[in-house]
Amino acid sequence: MPVVVIGATGTVGGAVARALLKDHRFTVRAVTRTPSTDQARALAEEGAVVVAADLNDTRSLCRVMEGAAGVFLTTNFWEHLSKQREIAHGMNAVDAAVMSNVHHFIMHGSDPTGADEPKCGYMDAKAAIEVYLRETSESLPFTVVKFPFLYENITSFFKPHLISPGLYTLPIPMESVPLDIMALQDIARCVVNIFLRPKNHMFRAVSLAGERMTVQHMADHLNKLFDDRTITYVKITPPDFATFDFQGSQDIAAMFTFLQKAQPRDTRVTRRIFHSVTIFDKWAMDNRDKLLAAMRGDDDTPR
Ligand SMILES: NC(=O)c1ccc[n+]([C@@H]2O[C@H](COP(=O)([O-])OP(=O)(O)OC[C@H]3O[C@@H](n4cnc5c(N)ncnc54)[C@H](OP(=O)(O)O)[C@@H]3O)[C@@H](O)[C@H]2O)c1
Missing domain, CATH: 3.40.50.720 (NAD(P)-binding Rossmann-like Domain)
Structure with a gap:
């Protein structure tokens, strides 16, 4: 095909x-x-x-x-x-x-x-x-x-940000509201499966999500990977994010204003399209080196 x-x-x-x-x-x-x-x-x-x-x-x-x-x-x-x-x-x-x-x-x-x-x-x-x-x-x-928020954003644009020696925060303005998240390769696999079995998806929109968790919960998972640093969540609001000095910061802030009020996605819908969705914990373990590289600042994916 x-x-x-x-x-x-x-x-x-x-x-x-x-x-x-x-x-x-x-x-x-x-x-x-x-x-x-x-x-x-x-x-x-x-x-x-x-x-x-x-x-x-x-x-x-x-x-x-x-x-x-x-x-x-x-x-x-x-x-x-x-x-x-x-x-x-x-x-x-x-x-x-x-x-x-x-x-x-x-x-x-x-x-x-x-x-x-x-x-x-x-x-x-x-x-x-x-x-x-x-x-x-x-x-x-x-x-x-x-698409939901990509796990991969944690190793690129939303990588852990150093706030003091050994202490990092995730600069994601969701406050205490859970976020729909998923690995990009699983989203891609869903696209493949929709091409292969289009019947239930024709003329429709499908909202994907592998997991739903707070940013602090994501940080808790990341913390299991390292014993020489701590990743935490220092609360940041969408209006705070909008003041960041780069073009597009207000668009990103607006997205999080929307996401904080959005209906939770049903992860069962995604699993019906692709049943082996990677959980965040496993993805984090598999991508420990990329996370470390991102924290060192030598990742190659800044926007
Ligand atoms: N949900 C999430 O968390 C998330 C995360 C990341 C990105 N996104 C979204 O995903 C979308 C794609 O992002 P990305 O990160 O994949 O972008 P990217 O890595 O910068 O790639 C952009 C792609 O668009 C192509 N392109 C741009 N202008 C084009 C044109 N005039 N004609 C033909 N091709 C053109 C480029 O092709 P060439 O340069 O080779 O021509 C390239 O393949 C964006 O809308 C972004 O906001 C969402």
């Missing part, structure tokens, strides 16, 4: 492309604007067909989708920080999939932020793309996969 993965050279799309390749029932067309990069070459070595297209150019997307049965789309806000651009990218991908008679379009979606709440550009963009997708759904069977 030929599947086009848009965002394949990135973190999210790369996980989906690799999960599809690992399954062996798919051929993967990995989309990039620049096929000469190390990320694109690595995908080619792992068996993907690297194809050039740009989300700004619908015709280029039609070319790479020709004869494809499936498309996975993740759009990216962080390169331009523009909700409107992310929406336009998503709409172009939907238009191209319709024109190419794709059988199943799976997009990385999101709930929108609330009407009277602070706005998160990347959440609202994905929600707007879903609205557009639903308007065209007569000609394009689709599934929207809403």
Whole structure:
């Protein structure tokens, strides 16, 4: 089954492309604007067909989708920080999939932020793309996969932050509210399974979660890994986070304002799609070295 993965050279799309390749029932067309990069070459070595297209150019997307049965789309806000651009990218991908008679379009979606709440550009963009997708759904069977907070965020953007010698905090503004979380490779496996068994997921959105826990509970799990340092949770609120001095801090803060009030996700829904979901404790043990590297500051995934 030929599947086009848009965002394949990135973190999210790369996980989906690799999960599809690992399954062996798919051929993967990995989309990039620049096929000469190390990320694109690595995908080619792992068996993907690297194809050039740009989300700004619908015709280029039609070319790479020709004869494809499936498309996975993740759009990216962080390169331009523009909700409107992310929406336009998503709409172009939907238009191209319709024109190419794709059988199943799976997009990385999101709930929108609330009407009277602070706005998160990347959440609202994905929600707007879903609205557009639903308007065209007569000609394009689709599934929207809403991601939870990734375990991997703990080794990258939300890594433990040193506050005093030997003492770290997790800079996640959830206060005492539990957070829906999951490993990226398990989310990718869910996407594969939805491509393989689409029946119950067509024309629907599915909200994934492997576990639900407070940030302090996450810190407690991480603490079992180290005897030379302590990871704790120093309360931080979304308004505190919004004052951080980098572009997009207010979008992230708005996301956590939303998540603090969001309905808990039903982890049984996720386990019906993929039963062997990795628990956070196990993921933390398996990724101890990455956590240490992140705390040393030599991880390579800052945004
Ligand atoms: N739920 C969570 O906890 C969580 C965590 C991380 C990320 N995310 C979300 O996941 C999404 C993807 O993030 P990521 O971390 O995977 O991003 P990333 O690693 O920066 O990768 C971005 C990808 O988008 C592609 N891309 C960007 N502009 C494009 C264009 N005009 N045409 C074609 N491809 C284009 C890039 O391809 P080339 O550069 O090769 O062309 C690359 O493959 C974002 O919306 C992000 O907010 C969610």
